[in-house]
Amino acid sequence: MFGKDMNLGNFKKMAEEMQSKMAQVQDELKERVVEGSAGGGAVIAYVNGAQEVVGIKLNPDVLKPEDSDLLADLITAAVNQGLEKSRKLSSEEMNKVTGGLAGLTGLPF
Helix, strand or coil: CCCCCCCHHHHHHHHHHHHHHHHHHHHHHHHCEEEEEECCCCEEEEEECCCCEEEEEECHHHCCHHHHHHHHHHHHHHHHHHHHHHHHHHHHHHHHHHCCHHHHHCCCC
């Protein structure tokens, strides 16, 4: 099943090393922040690599009470864009560690 240079003990060691590297990448991703924006930058959402919204920046021009529905839509769009960028960043960084194996295992990164 394994090549002559690959035994179960080596395979287990490689899996443990990969798991350790993946944990390290996950910690690093918490510190990396991407931006999602909407309304030409009127709303900017900051999302870290762990898919956590860490900030929102609003242009004062969108803070009019009569535009509250528009503001809600812009915030939603900016957050969704930020989350998508964060998921892509996470996937790219994990693929560097796993060599693309994460996609085969159904893991969420």
